[in-house]
Amino acid sequence: MDESGRHDILHAHRRTEAQETAAYTNESLRSYQAKYALADSSLLKGRQEFPDDITTSIHTIFPCLVVQRISNTLAARQFLPKGPDKLELIFTFLAYEDDDKEMCNIRLKQANLVGPAGFISLEDGHAIELVQQAIVRDKEAASFIEMGGTDVASQDNLVTETAIRGFWQYYRRLMGFN
Amino acid sequence: MENRELRYAVEELIHSYVQCIDDDRLEEWPNFFTEHCLYQIVPRENIDLELPIAVMYCDSRGMLQDRVVAHRKANLFAPHVYRHLVSATRVTGQDKGVVTARSNYAVFRTATDPIHYGTSEVYSVGEYRDKIVFVEGEAKFQERIVIVDTSRIQSLLVTPL
Numbered sequence: 456m457d458e459s460g461r462h463d464i465l466h467a468h469r470r471t472e473a474q475e476t477a478a479y480t481n482e483s484l485r486s487y488q489a490k491y492a493l494a495d496s497s498l499l500k501g502r503q504e505f506p507d508d509i510t511t512s513i514h515t516i517f518p519c520l521v522v523q524r525i526s527n528t529l530a531a532r533q534f535l536p537k538g539p540d541k542l543e544l545i546f547t548f549l550a551y552e553d554d555d556k557e558m559c560n561i562r563l564k565q566a567n568l569v570g571p572a573g574f575i576s577l578e579d580g581h582a583i584e585l586v587q588q589a590i591v592r593d594k595e596a597a598s599f600i601e602m603g604g605t606d607v608a609s610q611d612n613l614v615t616e617t618a619i620r621g622f623w624q625y626y627r628r629l630m631g632f633n
Numbered sequence: 634m635e636n637r638e639l640r641y642a643v644e645e646l647i648h649s650y651v652q653c654i655d656d657d658r659l660e661e662w663p664n665f666f667t668e669h670c671l672y673q674i675v676p677r678e679n680i681d682l683e684l685p686i687a688v689m690y691c692d693s694r695g696m697l698q699d700r701v702v703a704h705r706k707a708n709l710f711a712p713h714v715y716r717h718l719v720s721a722t723r724v725t726g727q728d729k730g731v732v733t734a735r736s737n738y739a740v741f742r743t744a745t746d747p748i749h750y751g752t753s754e755v756y757s758v759g760e761y762r763d764k765i766v767f768v769e770g771e772a773k774f775q776e777r778i779v780i781v782d783t784s785r786i787q788s789l790l791v792t793p794l
Binding site: 491497498548564574578 | 685686687688689690691692693695696699702706707708709710711748785786789790791
């Protein structure tokens, strides 16, 4: 996270399956359930393309841009506010001109993970609606998201909303709302 | 197969498919496809610009089944039902046992959560471009490309079109 809390980078590193399972189980996350397996696991077949162990890297650039790499998907997300109760999100997926056919296919298939029908991200749209429904009726009241503490600072795990707190803290300062 | 018989088989497949989804029998949905198949939902803009990226991309019946399991067990979304209207179905070609067809569709989405219950909206309009084969006498989609005019997808897309 930068000093003012407006931009941040979220990154995750490759772990073995055992480490992954242990981490999820220890944190008792709803998202981990051992009884499910993919009927076609080719969805998750990727290929290392950069000399590091980073599997996910998501850059949030204040105020309206997100640039992401999730496995082999490369994409930009633009957030377009359309009013106090409406927002548009534009996904642009990218590839390299010299990608071979295999890499093109990997990127096309892994695009299932993100976007409006993404296995990972489709419920983001629903989450935003739930938050909106909850805050509109309270009019003048204020709220904040407490997951992962109350401060704005870099953290070593993703069970946190520090980045959202950072965004709004900076926004309030910028707009003179403090 | 005679033309009239073929047309009937094609229309029957296309209509059974949409009724399956509208009836929320999603577990049966992968059976409309051959085992090695292609199901894609692609914005019309990408077709026009010859850009390959899809909103949803499944190239096996297994991937379709995974979509159904995620829908039922994993994904969180506002509950809803679909109503498909399909029209202008035409068989556009036939080559080496593969029948090509196209249709227009409109999908209305009706909310079934307590707050918005019974509210309908035009959720998606577009076109189906199909490649259909006969497996043991039964018509199946070898390929179904859903070209969506409605590239502004309301909130999310979890139920197949």
